[in-house]
Amino acid sequence: MPELPEMENYKKLLTEKIAEKTIMNAMIKREKSINVPIKTFQQQVHSQKIISIERRAKHLLFHLENGYILLLHLMLGGWMYYGNEEDKPDRSIQVELYFGDNSLYFIGLRLGYLHLFTKKEVDSELSDLGPEPLDINFSLNAFQDLTKGKKGKLKTTLVDQKFLAGIGNCYSDEICFEAQLLPTRTMNNLNDQEVVQLYHAIRSVLPTATEHGGYMENPLFTNDQKTGGVSNFLKVYDREGESCKRCGATILFKEVSSRKCFYCTGCQH
């Protein structure tokens, strides 16, 4: 569920909170969330400073002083909270990183995980990912090259992490809406102009959503005014039956490649 904008928002806010802070302890309440024995995990992160936080696709990478990296994927419904014992959410917490005053809580990890890896292992884990859509080097030209030979549905292609990294179900619909293209169109019948529209839609929807704090339901910390703010700005996602903000037609819903898909036939073609 959390996609590029949500993770980018987390990255920015968390960097302000925990960069340069030292992990005093790690509490593992659900062993499946990690990839090594609990003791090993605790030993490797103990007394380690968080050097930096990086985002790649829908992952966050917490870089530790000793070169190890905590690789986070929230998958479906995972989220985080930074605070103390008193204001922590009343939800099932799978992992807690304790910083001496506050803790970073990892909540609702089902298929999600926080894995301890070396740099080399992380590179291997992430090696199949496509380019970062907001990378400065990801030019229109690069996108045009990427789309060459692609035949699948627009929707299916956009959420394919090997094609582009970080786009999920919500923003694939929003991007198609912005580009005024139906998600069911196939890549090989887009004309040159439509490929350009698609590129610009990707490059505008994702940063805008990030600026508005993504669509996470829960704040990252007390008085967090940023996280979750984008919900009111979404144009089609989860808006079945509502009228289109651009043309007034009714937003439709149907399943595309076994995914929820929202679109407007009034102005998407």
Place this chain on the structure above:
DNA sequence: AGGGCAACCCGGACGC
């Protein structure tokens, strides 16, 4: 290459 599908997992929603 793309499409379809099952498996993974469990909190939350829903029904009785």
Place this chain on the structure above:
DNA sequence: TGCGTCCGGGTTGCCC
């Protein structure tokens, strides 16, 4: 209130 059932969602892997 409480218990049982089912669903969802990103990702991987397998098959057609």
